[in-house]
Amino acid sequence: MAVLQATGVGKRFGPRWVLRSLDFDLGAGERVALLGPSGCGKTTFLNLLGGLDRPDAGAILLDGESLHLATPARLADLRRSRLGTVFQFFHLIPTLTAEENLELPLRMLKWPEARIRARCAELIRAVGLASRAQAWPAELSGGEMQRVAVARALAARPAVLLADEPTGNLDRASGEAVLSLLAELTEREGSALVMVTHSEAAAGICHRVLRMEDGRFL
Numbered sequence: 415m416a417v418l419q420a421t422g423v424g425k426r427f428g429p430r431w432v433l434r435s436l437d438f439d440l441g442a443g444e445r446v447a448l449l450g451p452s453g454c455g456k457t458t459f460l461n462l463l464g465g466l467d468r469p470d471a472g473a474i475l476l477d478g479e480s481l482h483l484a485t486p487a488r489l490a491d492l493r494r495s496r497l498g499t500v501f502q503f504f505h506l507i508p509t510l511t512a513e514e515n516l517e518l519p520l521r522m523l524k525w526p527e528a529r530i531r532a533r534c535a536e537l538i539r540a541v542g543l544a545s546r547a548q549a550w551p552a553e554l555s556g557g558e559m560q561r562v563a564v565a566r567a568l569a570a571r572p573a574v575l576l577a578d579e580p581t582g583n584l585d586r587a588s589g590e591a592v593l594s595l596l597a598e599l600t601e602r603e604g605s606a607l608v609m610v611t612h613s614e615a616a617a618g619i620c621h622r623v624l625r626m627e628d629g630r631f632l
């Protein structure tokens with residue numbers, strides 16, 4: 415069964431339709447890369463899948479539940495519990511340490527303290543940053559910040575991880591390390607992945623590559 419499903423999805427900004435009638439099924443644990451020229455609508459589509467914006471046509475279902483019809487409160491709840499997001503520029507909170515950044519989504523979900531501690535210790539080890547747990551984001555390299563962001567996005571065991579050019583701001587070696595982690599951790603945790611990317615190397619860690627042009631899948 416599809417964990418995330420888009421049917422006939424369209425999006426317009428003013429009179430201009432930037433996405434047209436997109437159909438997309440994401441299987442549980444499946445990794446999909448979304449490639450296409452700049453401006454073709456990749457980020458717009460990812461934002462719809464993540465409930466950050468609403469479509470002007472069609473439907474988006476997460477675990478069979480309509481994202482496009484959910485109330486803002488329900489959407490926020492689903493985003494915290496069922497979806498994880500990784501961005502090109504990491505979006506770590508600068509006034510929290512690496513470990514505190516990781517803990518934050520679990521605190522918002524009101525996990526018990528002992529479970530938060532255990533889960534964060536496991537994840538910070540899994541991304542190879544146990545020795546940097548107390549560092550501030552400003553003390554970390556780009557690759558390290560993105561590894562914290564990947565761990566944070568997976569902390570609540572989301573069904574789906576959405577990544578928008580997660581290696582776009584990294585040098586090649588750091589980018590490759592982040593890609594390996596994305597593949598390894600989503601596999602181990604059973605999370606599906608939709609990754610917007612310009613990089614064929616990034617697409618290489620995915621089961622399926624979707625190409626988009628001018629708001630449509632090729």
Ligand SMILES: Nc1ncnc2c1ncn2[C@@H]1O[C@H](COP(=O)(O)OP(=O)(O)OP(=O)(O)O)[C@@H](O)[C@H]1O
Binds near residue numbers: 451453
């Ligand atoms: N809030 C907005 N208001 C108006 N137009 C927008 C808005 N957001 C995106 N667009 C337009 O929608 C189109 C698709 O943008 P989008 O960011 O989804 O493309 P993309 O494929 O992710 O591009 P890139 O690879 O450069 O990030 C572009 O023409 C963009 O200018």
